[in-house]
Structure formats: structure tokens, C-alpha cells
Amino acid sequence: MNPEFEHLYQALSKVDGFIYPNEIELSWSILIVLYPFITGLVAGAFILASLERVFNVKSLKPTYVIALLTSFAFLLVATMPLIFHLGQPLRAWEIMMTPHLTSAMAIFGFVYLWYLMIVLLLEIWFDYRYDLVLWARESKGIKKWMYKALALGSDDISPKSLKLDDKLGYIVTVIGIPSAFLLHGYVGFIFGSIKANPWWSTVMMPIIFLFSAMVSGIALVMVLYIVINHLRKQKIDMLCLDTIAKYLFYIIIIDFTMESLDQIHRIYEAEESFEIISLLISGHLNFTLLIMQVGLGMFLPLATLGIIQFYKPEEKLRKLIYFITGILVLIGIFFMRWNVVIGGQLFSKSFLGFTSFKLSLIGPEGFLMASIWLVVPFFILAFLLWLFPPWKKTPVEH
Amino acid sequence: MPLHLKRLLLTGIVIISLFLLLKHALTPESFGQYGHYRGNSMNEIAALPIHFVGNNSCVSCHDTIVSMKSEGYHSDLSCEGCHGAGYKHVGDPKMEQLIKPDSREFCAKCHDINLARPEKAVTQKELKEHHSDQKCVKCHNPHQP
Numbered sequence: 042m043n044p045e046f047e048h049l050y051q052a053l054s055k056v057d058g059f060i061y062p063n064e065i066e067l068s069w070s071i072l073i074v075l076y077p078f079i080t081g082l083v084a085g086a087f088i089l090a091s092l093e094r095v096f097n098v099k100s101l102k103p104t105y106v107i108a109l110l111t112s113f114a115f116l117l118v119a120t121m122p123l124i125f126h127l128g129q130p131l132r133a134w135e136i137m138m139t140p141h142l143t144s145a146m147a148i149f150g151f152v153y154l155w156y157l158m159i160v161l162l163l164e165i166w167f168d169y170r171y172d173l174v175l176w177a178r179e180s181k182g183i184k185k186w187m188y189k190a191l192a193l194g195s196d197d198i199s200p201k202s203l204k205l206d207d208k209l210g211y212i213v214t215v216i217g218i219p220s221a222f223l224l225h226g227y228v229g230f231i232f233g234s235i236k237a238n239p240w241w242s243t244v245m246m247p248i249i250f251l252f253s254a255m256v257s258g259i260a261l262v263m264v265l266y267i268v269i270n271h272l273r274k275q276k277i278d279m280l281c282l283d284t285i286a287k288y289l290f291y292i293i294i295i296d297f298t299m300e301s302l303d304q305i306h307r308i309y310e311a312e313e314s315f316e317i318i319s320l321l322i323s324g325h326l327n328f329t330l331l332i333m334q335v336g337l338g339m340f341l342p343l344a345t346l347g348i349i350q351f352y353k354p355e356e357k358l359r360k361l362i363y364f365i366t367g368i369l370v371l372i373g374i375f376f377m378r379w380n381v382v383i384g385g386q387l388f389s390k391s392f393l394g395f396t397s398f399k400l401s402l403i404g405p406e407g408f409l410m411a412s413i414w415l416v417v418p419f420f421i422l423a424f425l426l427w428l429f430p431p432w433k434k435t436p437v438e439h
Numbered sequence: 440m441p442l443h444l445k446r447l448l449l450t451g452i453v454i455i456s457l458f459l460l461l462k463h464a465l466t467p468e469s470f471g472q473y474g475h476y477r478g479n480s481m482n483e484i485a486a487l488p489i490h491f492v493g494n495n496s497c498v499s500c501h502d503t504i505v506s507m508k509s510e511g512y513h514s515d516l517s518c519e520g521c522h523g524a525g526y527k528h529v530g531d532p533k534m535e536q537l538i539k540p541d542s543r544e545f546c547a548k549c550h551d552i553n554l555a556r557p558e559k560a561v562t563q564k565e566l567k568e569h570h571s572d573q574k575c576v577k578c579h580n581p582h583q584p
Contacts, residue, residue: 195442
């Protein structure tokens with residue numbers, strides 16, 4: 042318990058109207074906002090990669106490996122906000138050691154592991170194995186041993202085994218698509234299944250989370266592709282970028298439709314929770330929902346990407362527009378997570394009052410802590426790009 | 440089967456056995472004694488210090504206030520609801536003073552007009568108009584209002 046709340050007076054000054062005592066303080070704050078955000082980036086980036094591999098969208102080839110490595114870098118960090126949110130981070134492993142089969146969160150641990158170990162690691166490994174062997178032959182010193190260990194000491198690059206690798210990699214990707222859907226659909230399920238909370242409890246939640254995940258993951262890879270090429274002073278493949286933007290546009294439309302459907306459904310049903318939810322949207326969430334999530338994060342990107350489908354400005358300008366749009370989409374999806382996680386805790390389940398939330402700068406649940414977990418994946422990605430440079434890979438036909 | 444796939448399979452088996460081994464080693468001994476949790480935790484939690492000690496702990500030293508309160512309108516309120524957690528004060532009353540919440544805002548948290556709060560539960564007054572220049576405790580004894 043927050044020590045200042047040992048006194049009723051301070052506690053009540055956060056509250057409007059009537060609220061149950063356990064609702065005064067938000068127990069899930071910004072770190073729990075980050076968790077679905079980061080997991081969404083993982084699933085979204087992976088789905089973009091599988092567009093190339095499984096659905097044969099050849100123009101996306103330059104981003105295939107970047108998308109996989111991005112997905113991997115973010116997946117490594119996805120659980121960190123959760124673990125650091127726990128009052129007892131050193132007990133985090135208990136969820137795996139003594140799993141409770143009726144606990145949604147415990148099962149998430151296994152869904153996560155499945156995705157990390159069976160899908161992502163294997164797919165990246167099969168994709169890189171040929172290069173690992175080659176690099177192990179060429180490099181010297183510690184790098185040589187690293188590549189050698191990662192190739193599991195095998196030197197076998199006969200055409201037959203490469204063909205087998207390719208086949209197995211393909212199978213893993215095919216398994217990977219439903220797994221990516223499962224991973225992020227599951228995050229939506231964790232919220233959607235809380236039936237006491239009318240802001241969360243909707244069967245649409247997994248689907249909405251899934252499509253918003255794809256939106257954010259694709260936007261992230263698009264931005265990263267622009268940045269990486271800029272840093273490496275390489276000419277960007279505009280066809281690839283245009284294709285990503287096209288898919289981004291389509292998926293934002295689907296995402297927008299799903300979320301609107303959900304809201305329309307709520308408005309038409311107008312259950313007893315409707316009044317407090319409309320107060321929530323017009324009051325506490327009006328900035329983060331109407332302006333950040335819907336305005337900047339959805340309408341503006343839809344408009345710019347939509348216009349670009351018909352009228353293409355010259356490359357430099359187009360690149361800039363894609364870059365800014367990508368960032369806006371990422372901000373928008375971040376605030377979508379914010380509105381779900383924070384919004385769902387702001388109103389009383391008596392439907393008679395609100396509490397309030399103020400993000401602190403420092404502290405274990407503060408802004409700085411959250412920024413760290415948002416920046417770390419980029420460092421991991423930079424390291425991965427250094428160790429496994431996609432541009433030094435030998436091109437193979439899948 | 441090519442060599443690298445054999446090694447991959449082996450790595451997988453090693454990881455899974457490591458997990459099972461860890462699971463065996465790290466599951467606490469008293470786990471599952473009563474249910475899906477560590478049996479020992481019951482005693483450990485019971486041994487934690489109690490912050491809110493309850494009205495009966497105040498009787499031995501503040502008996503007049505306790506009996507006064509029990510006859511007034513505030514009889515249902517707990518001392519610590521207004522004064523804050525008393526666990527330190529009870530042990531060392533001279534050094535650990537409790538809060539005396541004598542501001543108008545404090546009483547207003549419960550007694551101001553609030554449409555969401557049933558009038559039956561607590562009497563509400565338009566406090567902006569009720570002797571707004573003075574503290575409530577000037578006229579109302581908080582222990583017997």
C-alpha cells in the first residue's frame with residue numbers, strides 16, 4: 042500500500058463521486074501499458090515477415106530479416122515491464138514453475154515461450170544457418186567461435202541440407218502465423234476476459250488487439266527500414282516501402298472498422314455501464330483517446346496513406362511522409378494500449394465515480410522506467426544487426 | 440538426418456530437461472500443502488505487523504473519547520479512519536503522534552453534497568453555505584458530533 046494512503050483524506054482527494062476502496066489507487070500503470078504495446082510490435086513485425094515468406098509478397102524481401110530480428114529483439118524484452126511491475130520480481134519464475142492451469146497469465150508464460158523458442162528462434166536459425174557457417178569460416182577470434190557455437194558446430198552446407206533447412210523454415214513460419222495470432226490475441230484475451238470490467242470485457246478484444254498489433258508492428262518495421270537505410274547511407278527500395286505502406290493502410294482500415302464496430306455495439310446496447318463509459322471517454326480519456334489514438338494515430342495516417350495510394354509525390358517527400366506517418370501510428374497504438382489499461386481502471390465498478398491517475402517521472406512505475414524498457418529493444422536490435430548483418434547474407438531463393 | 444538437425448534436437452532435449460530439473464528443484468517444499476500455493480506462506484503472512492490495530496486498542500488510554508464516540512453519531516466510524524493507522528502510536532504514544540484532521544476539507548469528504556452517495560448512509564450538507572468561515576470542530580465535537 043502506498044504509505045500516504047494510510048490516511049483517508051489523501052486517498053479521497055483523488056476521487057470524484059463514489060468509488061470502492063480498492064479502486065482508488067491504480068494497480069496497473071504505465072509498465073502494464075507497455076506490455077501489450079511491446080508484445081504487439083513483436084506479433085506485428087512477425088506477420089509482416091511472414092507476408093513475404095508464406096504469402097509470397099516478393100517486394101517485401103528487403104525487410105524480411107529486419108522484421109524477424111525486430112520481432113526477436115522486442116520479444117526478449119516483452120516480459121520485462123511485467124516483471125518489473127511486480128512487487129516481487131524475483132518470484133516471476135514461479136509462474137512457470139508452479140503454473141496454475143486456470144490462470145490466464147500463467148498460460149501466457151507458455152504461449153510466450155512457445156513463440157520465442159519454437160517459432161522465432163527456429164525461424165531465424167534456419168534462415169541464418171548457411172551464413173553462420175560461412176561467417177564462422179571467414180571471421181576470426183571470438184566472433185568465429187560465436188558463429189560456430191550458434192551453428193551448433195555443424196559445417197554442413199550441402200545443397201541437400203540447405204534445401205531441408207528451407208523447407209523446415211517454411212513449416213516453422215506456417216506454424217508461426219497462428220502462433221503470432223495466438224500470442225497477441227492472448228494479450229487481448231487477458232483483458233477481454235475480465236468480465237467485471239465493462240470497458241475491457243468484450244469478445245472483440247483479442248481481435249482488436251491483434252489488428253492493432255499488426256498496425257504497430259508494420260509501422261515499426263517501416264520506420265526502422267527507413268532509419269537503417271538512412272544510417273547506412275543506402276538507397277532505399279521504394280517499391281518495398283510503398284508495399285509496406287499499402288499493407289499498413291489496409292490493416293489500419295480493418296483495425297479502424299473493428300474498433301468502430303466495438304464502439305457502435307456498445308452505444309447501441311447501452312448497457313448499464315454505458316453512462317460511466319461515455320463520461321470516461323468525454324472526460325478522463327478525451328485527450329488520449331479522441332486526439333492521440335483516433336485523431337493523430339488513426340485518421341491522420343489513414344488520410345496520408347490513402348492519398349498516397351492514388352497520388353505519389355516524389356521519393357524524398359514520400360519517404361518523409363512514411364516516416365512521420367509510421368511514428369504517428371506507433372504513438373496512436375501506444376495510446377490505444379494506454380486507454381485500455383489505464384481507462385479501464387479509472388472508473389468505479391459501481392459505475393458511480395472516478396479515480397484519477399498521474400504518471401510520475403521517477404520510481405519503479407515511472408516514466409523513466411518505462412522509457413528504459415522502450416529503448417532497450419532498440420539496442421538489442423542494433424546488436425543483432427551487428428552480429429547478423431542482413432545485408433551480408435547470401436541471397437537465397439525461398 | 441543431417442548433423443545440425445541432430446544437434447538441434449539434442450539442444451531442445453537439453454533445454455526441456457533443464458526446465459524439468461529446475462521445476463523440480465525450485466518448487467517450494469510446502470507447495471500444495473493446502474492448495475495451489477506455498478503452505479508456509481500462511482504463517483509468514485500471519486506474522487507480518489498489523490498497521491490498523493482497531494478501536495479496542497485505544498480504550499486503555501483514551502477511554503473517555505471511546506465511550507463518548509460510541510454514544511454519538513460517529514459511533515460506526517473507526518478511530519483510525521480519521522486518525523490514520525495507529526500501530527506505531529500504540530507502542531510509543533509520546534513520539535509517534537497521529538494526525539488530527541481538523542480541516543473543513545476533511546469533514547467535507549464525507550459530508551459535502553455528493554449525488555453519487557446515498558443520503559441514507561451519511562448526512563450531507565451544502566458546506567459552502569454552512570458556517571463557511573470556521574472550522575467544523577469549533578462547533579461539532581468530532582467524537583460526538
